[in-house]
Amino acid sequence: MSSTTSLGRPFTAAGFRRGFIAALPFIISNGIAGAVMGVAYRGLGLGFGASVLFSTVVYSATAQAVTLGLWALPPPVAAMMLACAATNARYLVMSAHLRQLFPDMPRRLMLPILLILGDASWLMTVAEAEKGRRDAGYLLGSSVPMAIGWIGGTALGYATPLTPHGPVAIAAAFLPLAFIASLLPTQWRGTRSLLPWAVAAVVGVAVAGTLGQSWAMLIGGGVGTLVSAVRGDDA
């Protein structure tokens, strides 16, 4: 049971172990980013419990960063929910892809796993499947260290009197973007990626200057995807 194939079981303990070990470095990397978020929440005047709850139930650096900027008393709940949905709309695509990858995975098992679905664990799982090792255990296993790092980091950052400033603060704020940037090589499909990616980047930048970063990702990424599709690309 060391691996599964497209015809094998959709969830294995071996896959969980493999994913958990592969994602162990994320305890540190997510921990650092989570600590920065904890410091930011403390600076906002949020309580410890509320800060940890934020990182637990929202569990998204980008969505939390966006809602952090909207935070006020009383909280603008509708605006924050919309911003969160717009920022995380990419997860619709990711989880739809997971349904195609794991059509035989019971919902009662997959829906709880999706609580801690992350960009990186999704990509790692898809990459595993492309190597012939389709396994939702790998998805859960790789997601757990990331969640431990992010949530634990938020708690530690809140509790520790850290006050990042100067270049370190700038680099820390850059970390969510670094996560996405580091995933780009896994999506590169050779020179045929050039045109749609260039279009996605240009439209993204144009939209960011007018509608904001959340919409930039959705609209820029959407237009780039359409360029690929119209041209006849398949993956």
Next chain:
Amino acid sequence: MPDWTIYAAILGVGLAAYAMRAGGFLAVGAMPQTGLVPRLLRLAPGNLFVAFAAAGILEGGWPSLIGCAAAVAAMAVTKKEWAALAAGFAAAAIAAALL
């Protein structure tokens, strides 16, 4: 401001986040399994990430651009995300200090 209002707001945002995570998984059952929709789903992630990165670089300036370049290069060479994150963080910090 009572605490329950704050917790309710956080849970509301959490609900929106989970709706995105679970929504695609639940809704794709109503979508065709072959044809344009699954093709778009395969094509979308890279394009979404590129647009996100481009907008982030626009906002973050040179440190973000240099950090992204370092992260992408490190990932392409090592295939290790932790190495890419470390390289990106270090490059962004150095760029922020120098520029």
